Amino acid sequence: MADSKEMQLRASKLYKKRSSFEMVWRQLRRNKGALLGLALLIIIIIGALIAPIVYDYDTDVIGMNVRERMQWPSARHICGTDDLGRDIFARIVYGARYSLAVGFVAVIIALIIGTALGAAAGYIGGVFENIVMRVCDIFSSIPSVLMAIAVVSALGKSTANLMLAVGIASTAPFVRVARAAVLVVRGEEYVEAARAIGQPDWKIVIVHILPNCLSQIIVQATLRVGSAIISAAQLSFLGLGVPAPAPEWGSMLSSGRLYIRDYSYMTLFPGIAIMITVLSLNLLGDGLRDALDPKLKR
Amino acid sequence: MHRYIIKRLLMLIPVLLGVAFIIYAIMNVAEGDPVYQVAGPDATEEQLDALREEMGLNGSLLERYFRYIFKLLRGDLGTSYVSKMDVMQLYLQRLPNTLKLASVAMIVAVVISVPLGIVAAVNQNSIKDTVSMILALLGLSMPNFWLGLLLMLLFSLKLGWFPSGGAEGLRSVVLPAVTVGVGLAALLTRTTRSSMLDVLRQDYLRTARAKGVSEKRVVFHHALRNALIPIITIFGVQFSNVLGGSVLAETVFAWPGVGRLVVDAIDQRDIPTVTGALIMTTMLVTIVNLIVDIVYAYVDPRIKAQYTK
Amino acid sequence: MDKNEERDILRIENLNVRFETEDGVVHAVNGIDMKLGYRKTLGLVGETGAGKTTTALAMLRLVPNPPGVVECDRLEIDGQDVRGMSASKLEQVRGKEISMIFQDPMTALNPVFTVGEQIAESIEIHEHLSKEKALEKAGDMLELVGIPRQRANEYPHQFSGGMKQRVVIAIALACNPKLLIADEPTTALDVTIQAQVLELMNELKEKYDTSMIMITHDLGIVAEVCDDVAVMYAGRIVEQGSLEEVYGKTMHPYTEGLFNSLPNIKNRQAMLKPIHGLMPDPTNLPEGCAFAPRCNYATEECKKACPALRNVGGTHMVACVRYEKDPNFMIDRRKQNG
Numbered sequence: 001m002a003d004s005k006e007m008q009l010r011a012s013k014l015y016k017k018r019s020s021f022e023m024v025w026r027q028l029r030r031n032k033g034a035l036l037g038l039a040l041l042i043i044i045i046i047g048a049l050i051a052p053i054v055y056d057y058d059t060d061v062i063g064m065n066v067r068e069r070m071q072w073p074s075a076r077h078i079c080g081t082d083d084l085g086r087d088i089f090a091r092i093v094y095g096a097r098y099s100l101a102v103g104f105v106a107v108i109i110a111l112i113i114g115t116a117l118g119a120a121a122g123y124i125g126g127v128f129e130n131i132v133m134r135v136c137d138i139f140s141s142i143p144s145v146l147m148a149i150a151v152v153s154a155l156g157k158s159t160a161n162l163m164l165a166v167g168i169a170s171t172a173p174f175v176r177v178a179r180a181a182v183l184v185v186r187g188e189e190y191v192e193a194a195r196a197i198g199q200p201d202w203k204i205v206i207v208h209i210l211p212n213c214l215s216q217i218i219v220q221a222t223l224r225v226g227s228a229i230i231s232a233a234q235l236s237f238l239g240l241g242v243p244a245p246a247p248e249w250g251s252m253l254s255s256g257r258l259y260i261r262d263y264s265y266m267t268l269f270p271g272i273a274i275m276i277t278v279l280s281l282n283l284l285g286d287g288l289r290d291a292l293d294p295k296l297k298r
Numbered sequence: 299m300h301r302y303i304i305k306r307l308l309m310l311i312p313v314l315l316g317v318a319f320i321i322y323a324i325m326n327v328a329e330g331d332p333v334y335q336v337a338g339p340d341a342t343e344e345q346l347d348a349l350r351e352e353m354g355l356n357g358s359l360l361e362r363y364f365r366y367i368f369k370l371l372r373g374d375l376g377t378s379y380v381s382k383m384d385v386m387q388l389y390l391q392r393l394p395n396t397l398k399l400a401s402v403a404m405i406v407a408v409v410i411s412v413p414l415g416i417v418a419a420v421n422q423n424s425i426k427d428t429v430s431m432i433l434a435l436l437g438l439s440m441p442n443f444w445l446g447l448l449l450m451l452l453f454s455l456k457l458g459w460f461p462s463g464g465a466e467g468l469r470s471v472v473l474p475a476v477t478v479g480v481g482l483a484a485l486l487t488r489t490t491r492s493s494m495l496d497v498l499r500q501d502y503l504r505t506a507r508a509k510g511v512s513e514k515r516v517v518f519h520h521a522l523r524n525a526l527i528p529i530i531t532i533f534g535v536q537f538s539n540v541l542g543g544s545v546l547a548e549t550v551f552a553w554p555g556v557g558r559l560v561v562d563a564i565d566q567r568d569i570p571t572v573t574g575a576l577i578m579t580t581m582l583v584t585i586v587n588l589i590v591d592i593v594y595a596y597v598d599p600r601i602k603a604q605y606t607k
Numbered sequence: 608m609d610k611n612e613e614r615d616i617l618r619i620e621n622l623n624v625r626f627e628t629e630d631g632v633v634h635a636v637n638g639i640d641m642k643l644g645y646r647k648t649l650g651l652v653g654e655t656g657a658g659k660t661t662t663a664l665a666m667l668r669l670v671p672n673p674p675g676v677v678e679c680d681r682l683e684i685d686g687q688d689v690r691g692m693s694a695s696k697l698e699q700v701r702g703k704e705i706s707m708i709f710q711d712p713m714t715a716l717n718p719v720f721t722v723g724e725q726i727a728e729s730i731e732i733h734e735h736l737s738k739e740k741a742l743e744k745a746g747d748m749l750e751l752v753g754i755p756r757q758r759a760n761e762y763p764h765q766f767s768g769g770m771k772q773r774v775v776i777a778i779a780l781a782c783n784p785k786l787l788i789a790d791e792p793t794t795a796l797d798v799t800i801q802a803q804v805l806e807l808m809n810e811l812k813e814k815y816d817t818s819m820i821m822i823t824h825d826l827g828i829v830a831e832v833c834d835d836v837a838v839m840y841a842g843r844i845v846e847q848g849s850l851e852e853v854y855g856k857t858m859h860p861y862t863e864g865l866f867n868s869l870p871n872i873k874n875r876q877a878m879l880k881p882i883h884g885l886m887p888d889p890t891n892l893p894e895g896c897a898f899a900p901r902c903n904y905a906t907e908e909c910k911k912a913c914p915a916l917r918n919v920g921g922t923h924m925v926a927c928v929r930y931e932k933d934p935n936f937m938i939d940r941r942k943q944n945g
Contacts, residue, residue: 141583143542271444279439501714509729510702599762
């Protein structure tokens with residue numbers, strides 16, 4: 001009994017030694033790029049949160065105003081107006097809600113499915129692992145845009161299906177990361193210790209193994225949100241994403257494209273919005289990677 | 299080595315069957331029975347049943363899948379609902395255009411990224427390094443279709459240097475290829491840099507320098523050959539993304555490739571065309587990955603040794 | 608030939624190397640003078656981190672910059688000033704006039720080229736031979752170091768550690784250099800292989816009239832192959848002289864400490880007497896003698912100023928304040944040896 005207590009204590013000490021929040025934050029604070037990314041992301045999130053307070057969806061965002069249509073950027077409409085006379089800036093700010101929601105939800109879907117499958121594959125091994133990894137190979141050889149296109153076209157166009165499609169298309173990397181991480185820690189002493197005192201497998205995986213691959217999963221997730229936002233915009237651009245008249249950035253580009261020759265501002269601003277959002281996530285993700293995994297830092 | 303290649307080719311078979319199954323399954327849970335679409339509103343129940351049989355839509359999903367696979371093995375991908383043309387033929391018509399776009403894009407990417415990555419690594423932490431890394435970050439953060447729109451606006455609509463669409467002549471491939479290539483270039487620049495940094499620290503470069511090898515030869519002969527190994531891996535993994543990216547570029551620049559075929563087919567709910575094109579594209583990716591693995595073995599003698607064993 | 612006898616293959620005066628890193632300046636080498644006659648072998652002895660390898664790299668101008676900064680008043684190899692050499696002239700000197708055997712054979716060879724190619728490259732560069740001729744000669748070199756020439760087409764991963772070190776030696780000797788620096792050439796090898804490799808190096812050195820600097824922490828190896836010895840501590844030479852002088856009339860307390868750390872074969876009951884403490888942090892060297900904190904003979908005097916190397920008869924030099932202040936001072940080893 002005393003032995004098992006001691007082992008448990010030892011096991012918990014061993015894995016808690018890892019990355020505390022403060023340590024990561026101290027590393028991150030020294031990285032100017034990561035701070036810039038974090039600041040931009042916070043601004044974008046705040047913008048998305050207060051958009052419904054500032055703008056009325058029905059009148060400001062989707063309401064037509066024919067008298068004001070096709071106006072170049074001015075003090076009144078800083079990003080100009082579109083073909084239906086809607087203020088592009090208002091639509092961009094409101095559009096952040098869709099892009100962020102799709103990006104985050106898709107990645108959460110991918111993260112949950114991927115991590116669970118990957119951790120199980122790594123821990124169980126054998127035939128199960130083999131099947132999971134082969135399926136994973138298959139999924140990564142289907143170009144993810146085409147994969148998402150297939151899923152959306154099968155399930156029908158809606159925001160929820162878009163999230164699901166992008167999520168499924170970005171699952172494979174999480175499976176790989178989680179499996180690799182589990183394989184590394186599986187043989188370590190504290191896991192052996194936990195097994196020796198008779199803890200059930202599921203508990204070992206969740207309590208002892210997953211926290212140790214958390215850093216890699218967080219990094220992967222942060223970087224994936226960016227690519228998920230791009231994927232979502234791509235699908236909307238192809239007319240398979242968030243249905244009109246919702247102000248999704250990709251579909252704004254799709255309609256702006258028709259007027260690109262004479263009203264180029266309509267194509268310019270939504271793209272800048274996508275790029276800044278993705279850039280902020282990439283900056284933050286790179287910074288997190290350096291902070292959480294000093295080995296990768298160059 | 300030959301045995302390794304044969305083994306890998308055999309391993310392709312279950313993977314491709316799996317690919318076909320996943321794509322077939324996804325495409326066939328689609329809502330609505332396609333027979334209505336083909337037969338029109340006035341068809342009788344008997345006519346619909348006959349049509350179902352004719353289109354291979356009777357029976358359970360698994361039954362239909364096996365029928366599909368047997369036809370696939372003979373190179374038959376079925377008939378398009380819309381154009382009534384053979385899907386394999388439709389695909390093969392478009393494939394050369396997509397391959398042209400993808401290969402030019404990959405060449406563009408390599409030509410930009412490898413030198414940029416080397417310069418960044420050799421001058422680590424200098425202004426050149428910083429600028430290269432910022433460019434790479436912007437390249438990664440930019441949606442490719444938006445970049446395509448901007449390129450079109452500047453180089454074809456404003457300056458008139460390149461056509462804004464179509465696949466006529468050599469010039470028409472430039473803008474779509476850059477659109478597809480920039481994302482890959484950004485990724486490869488980062489990979490080249492970190493891989494070079496890794497190699498530049500190695501003792502064997504000191505040995506080379508101590509022999510009197512010039513700095514240029516140390517970097518481009520001794521270091522690059524080693525650094526290429528991870529670069530080739532990324533290159534292979536990214537081929538599927540290049541094909542994905544070309545779907546968007548083909549839409550922006552009205553490039554008559556496979557991507558356009560798929561997007562149009564989805565609009566028209568032409569399921570055999572979508573399914574067939576997706577399966578063939580995935581096969582292409584898998585085969586390219588196999589080729590990359592083989593090239594890889596020739597660059598790294600340690601891996602070649604493992605395979606021959 | 609006679610002219611060569613008078614000249615030296617290597618002359619270094621006041622060599623300083625420091626590394627300017629984010630965490631401070633590392634003073635790796637601090638004012639070293641060195642002279643080596645033709646066909647002589649110098650043993651450069653000291654513990655890890657004493658600056659031996661850095662000194663060697665500085666001779667080849669291979670100290671990475673940044674962060675390394677090298678300064679010296681004189682650096683001549685075979686009468687040529689290496690300090691101001693252009694990059695292309697340096698490339699002609701490296702591998703031809705002076706070459707180096709590196710410590711770890713596991714990492715010293717490029718994994719993607721065959722060993723034949725790696726030996727031939729040096730021959731191609733310096734003797735301007737065609738690739739075929741160079742490869743032919745590389746085969747000769749392999750045979751010379753005891754590896755069948757058919758193995759020239761194999762890659763480094765197909766060789767054992769000892770064989771790799773032979774390849775590294777073949778690369779270093781391929782163009783018959785006048786000066787060979789061997790940086791702990793046997794440290795990474797099994798004990799049984801060590802003797803073989805040393806014997807091989809001794810043989811080749813005799814055969815080609817090569818001068819050599821043998822970097823090692825093993826006093827036994829020095830006794831076997833060296834004519835002269837220089838003992839380094841914290842980037843400085845603390846004692847130098849001929850083998851007889853340093854081994855027979857050891858004067859510096861640090862050299863004595865090195866001898867005392869060796870197991871005594873004659874008296875197996877004797878306890879090892881390791882040097883207590885650690886080498887000082889090279890970012891923060893003490894003002895006085897760097898060895899003083901670990902020295903059994905240290906006085907207050909020792910902590911005040913850094914002692915200079917002084918001649919104590921023959922070619923024997925030592926840097927220790929105690930001898931300056933007290934003509935009768937003697938370390939324990941001298942007392943025993945008489």
